[in-house]
Amino acid sequence: MLSLYIHIPFCVKKCLYCGFYSTPYTAEHADRFIDALRLESAGMAEAFSGKEFGSLYLGGGTPTILSSQQLTTVIRIIRSHFKIAPDAEVTVEANPQSGSEPLFLALREVGVNRLSIGMQSFSDRLLAALGRPHHAAQALDAFENARRCGFENIGIDLIYGIPGQTLGDWTQTLDRALTLRPDHVSAYSLSLDEGSDYYHRAASGELHMPDDDAVAELYDKGVERLTAAGFLHYEISNFAQPRSECRHNLNYWRRGEYLGLGPGAWSSIAARRWRTVPDLKSYCTGLTNAFPVIAEEETVGPAEAALETVMLGLRTRNGIELEGVAGEFGSALRDRLLAQAAPMIGQGLLHAEDGRLFLTDRGMVLSNAVLRRLSL
Structure with missing residues (x-):
């Protein structure tokens, strides 16, 4: 979307x-x-x-x-x-x-x-x-x-x-x-x-x-x-x-694409991410005079995209689809993710079922600590 x-x-x-x-x-x-x-x-x-x-x-x-x-x-x-x-x-x-x-x-x-x-x-x-x-x-x-x-x-x-x-x-x-x-x-x-x-x-x-x-x-x-x-x-x-x-x-x-308009708004389209200048005067003056109003811009590489997919997806109750991760980023990354997740599955913080990896109720409480342990 x-x-x-x-x-x-x-x-x-x-x-x-x-x-x-x-x-x-x-x-x-x-x-x-x-x-x-x-x-x-x-x-x-x-x-x-x-x-x-x-x-x-x-x-x-x-x-x-x-x-x-x-x-x-x-x-x-x-x-x-x-x-x-x-x-x-x-x-x-x-x-x-x-x-x-x-x-x-x-x-x-x-x-x-x-x-x-x-x-x-x-x-x-x-x-x-x-x-x-x-x-x-x-x-x-x-x-x-x-x-x-x-x-x-x-x-x-x-x-x-x-x-x-x-x-x-x-x-x-x-x-x-x-x-x-x-x-x-x-x-x-x-x-x-x-x-x-x-x-x-x-x-x-x-x-x-x-x-x-x-x-x-x-x-x-x-x-x-x-x-x-x-x-x-x-x-x-x-x-x-x-x-x-x-x-x-x-x-x-879900790392869908989004366009942001207005001062300070972020956009993310394909692998490009940018932020509009976070200052009303600069925003208005720039657009009035046809000057660029982008304050910062970056290209999101495959490694960063993979990490974001996992971190953002695990915030949701449905978690992440493991075969989807493998299809987009390779089976080696999926296997590495499962290896890092294994101790936390044993501790009751993560659960893997029906091809998905997701936080348990206890894992949601400790989500910051759980996500920090997934480095990929």
């Missing part, structure tokens, strides 16, 4: 843990961004003529910080330059404080059929600790607004492993989330993105992160609560009701 990602680079403010490129929103800067995106799309359209995109994902940043007119204009620009499949999954990331009914109705009118709402927690204390600009009540309102507007595929993001978060806090957030009956839940362990406020505070010793055992306990509780509620644990951090898996993200984990 071919996927299309649009990076909307604006936020109300930077969350304390976030390392993604973003800049403060102004209507003027957003209009300049949209004009530049139109130019970037036009420049890419010929190369992708006749190709169909199976998913479109607007992330950020905060896409819903744009006005309804601006956001729908972005989607119309994309649809005018690229062929989006009739049954494509079309997702917009939404922040609770901007999740209004008029906005959601406008998104429905331009073919958006999936929302991903960044709730993170239902504790106002922990939301403040993360630097999130919304309150728990706004998250509930945004979800209910989305349902009233007819969205039948809504995902929510939650974070565990927050400094000061107890098992009780996490359990309450899970239980509150389940009362909403979402279609998809992403439960992420808090990570320290390089360059973020949390990253620097942890490096200086000012911020103390929970230890690995505490984080594993929170992870186990999330798996327990969500699977008991009927969610399929289809990827290390992702849970879905039947047929509600995120197709866009599955394409990433």
Whole structure:
């Protein structure tokens, strides 16, 4: 499958843990961004003529910080330059404080059929600790607004492993989330993105992160609560009701091809991977003056491609197809993989069955350690 990602680079403010490129929103800067995106799309359209995109994902940043007119204009620009499949999954990331009914109705009118709402927690204390600009009540309102507007595929993001978060806090957030009956839940362990406020505070010793055992306990509780509620644990951090898996993200984990537009967006087509310049001014000026806006570029060789296939595939419940690995990268690599996996199969961290290699439930908890032991 071919996927299309649009990076909307604006936020109300930077969350304390976030390392993604973003800049403060102004209507003027957003209009300049949209004009530049139109130019970037036009420049890419010929190369992708006749190709169909199976998913479109607007992330950020905060896409819903744009006005309804601006956001729908972005989607119309994309649809005018690229062929989006009739049954494509079309997702917009939404922040609770901007999740209004008029906005959601406008998104429905331009073919958006999936929302991903960044709730993170239902504790106002922990939301403040993360630097999130919304309150728990706004998250509930945004979800209910989305349902009233007819969205039948809504995902929510939650974070565990927050400094000061107890098992009780996490359990309450899970239980509150389940009362909403979402279609998809992403439960992420808090990570320290390089360059973020949390990253620097942890490096200086000012911020103390929970230890690995505490984080594993929170992870186990999330798996327990969500699977008991009927969610399929289809990827290390992702849970879905039947047929509600995120197709866009599955394409990433399967090493499918994707085109990224907007400042800081990554693309991966065939063996070429590149990133657009992560700076709004440089992005807009470059496109306006027909200058290149690629900040970095690399060619992915066979060895790196093989390692990525294994590492990304093992993140999913289905794991990797061993004969597929042999067919693409050679039987010697498959045999080497099985030899490295054998001790972890014996330890109950990996399992091989019906021609597939995949993480066990225990292996998912210890996935970072498992994947580090596979060097190929």
